Amino acid sequence: MPAAAIEAALDRHIELERVIDRLCLAKFAGTCIACGGKCCRANLAALTIESWWLRSVSVRAHGKWWPDDWQSRSGCVAQGPEGCVLKAGRPTYCWSWLCEPLLAECADLWEVIFHVFVSELPAELTRLTPTMDLLQLDEAGVTDNLPLIVERIEQAHRLLAEAKALIDPAAGELDKHRVGLHLLCRMPRLLHPIAREAMLDRIAGRQDGSSSRDAGDKEEV
């Protein structure tokens, strides 16, 4: 597998994380800055430094960003004065962590689901198969599995684009589930798989709708 193909895949991963970062930053930056990064912990940056894939993503995006003595530092070495310095290559756990104050920033439950969904995309794409995790692969493993890795990254891009297209027209659609979802929102981690299923259902419904419309168009022609 040529190095250029791996670099292209790393770049697509960087693009995905940057879009997610912009979405999260636009919504949550003020709350996180006021909070001071209470959820950030010393051991989390190690997940990036020790994973061949995330380290390569982060170095391609930022150069070598960690200090040589990172193992003896207290606090997370990715934490800068304005929050996490990793716009790409961030530990997937850090993306998927959404605390209650952040969820409270969302205007409605559909927006909660949207943010949970997009925040989980980096973690979802790294589960290449039930037994193979992208973050555990070394360079040879990445090379051997690159077509599957590229497919997962492109799928995440497609799902992100679909979710963004859905967020406005779908607002309020989940009102009938408001009480149940409100209770679930008080347990954010438990909500994540449910939120993902809700968004995937909506995307599938939207795709079915456009296929029928396409079919209709063809019939009319």
Ligand code: SF4
């Ligand atoms: S995610 Fe929550 S706990 Fe972490 S820095 Fe932001 S507001 Fe604070």
Ligand code: SF4
């Ligand atoms: S990698 Fe970034 S988000 Fe994760 S703990 Fe460190 S500073 Fe916080």
